Amino acid sequence: MKIKTTPLSSGIKDFTNTVLSLPARFGDVAKASDKQAPAPTELFQVNKVAASLHPKTQTLVVEKVEILTDDFKCYTLKAKDGKAAYFRAGQYLSFQIIIGNSVCTRAYSIASSPKDALNGIYKIAVKRVDDGFVSGWILDNWKEGCIASAYAPEGTFVYEPLRDAKTVVGIAGGSGITPFLSLAKAIDERTENLNLILLYGARTEKDLAFKDELDTIAAANGSFKVVYVLSEGKQKGYEHGFIGADLIKKYAPENGDYSIFACGPEAMYAFLRKEVEVLGLRRKFVRFEMQGVSKMTAKKAGLTDETCKVTVIDRGEKCVIDGKCDETVLTALEKAGIAIPVRCRSGECGFCRSKLVSGEVYIDDSSDYRRIADAQFGYIHPCCTFPKGDISIKIN
């Protein structure tokens, strides 16, 4: 094989040319403008479009408040500048809310359809929860005309045709109905292509929210079916009891070719996880939407409401705040008015990632989404981490 070599004379020529061009280059540098180069978001059209469709934060105005059931309200929110970030059915909005000295972030699944976002509109529904801090505050304070600040939609509780079966059996409990309502609307508007069989559980008929809307979509669209399941009393036209393996088998395709999507309270998940196991579905066909990590998780792990000290190191500055072993590290930060980036509050998104410097913590397997390297090198997601005693963490 012949090896091609560069003649020596051409190398000398290149060197000479470079040396000769130096004065002109220095001249260009001296004449150069000291104005900062535009950010890629301003420079390229594709980035401009992406930034307008997915702004990092949004200012929303409460346009309408509807009472759904006792302590469950639906809020129609309109983007102040008329442009709401687009989303996929099943995603959520995280709101940043300041209550007294606490800076809190809470995620609420979007109940409206992705098409509504193109008209600057979102709908979310908020239910009062026992010992809930923010939900109660929203229900008592958000009125028409109020301003709310939200991040762009996020979340992975979405239908993926490459992963999920063509038929999804949706299981909703309480406020967990909202992502399914969005999905049903998206099916009806043909922005999603799947069959959805929804099993919607509530205590009584009057606890069922959005029933008329769900019934209207089901009557008009063969790809969506809804079955209501009441846990109290007997009533014609409803299933009764709790949603478990038998009820799923009754409505799911007989050939077993389906995915399960579940969204509801922690108590429902505790029951449902065991029931779903009986069905023997492959792991990828079972999806549980995370709804935050609560005291129930801490209790399961034997943690009590014992107090502890959390030392917070923020870019070299240190402060010591109060914590509780049955409350997450994020709750301690929020109560102390220390803001860190937060979205899902369920361990999934990684926005709150912080370094555990010292002390012992508890992280439940069901909410431990850390990368293996992060877990090895002592990083934690404070939103799903409970202190077992005094700890020290580095934030930001």
Ligand code: FES
């Ligand atoms: S806020 Fe998402 S992981 Fe903590």
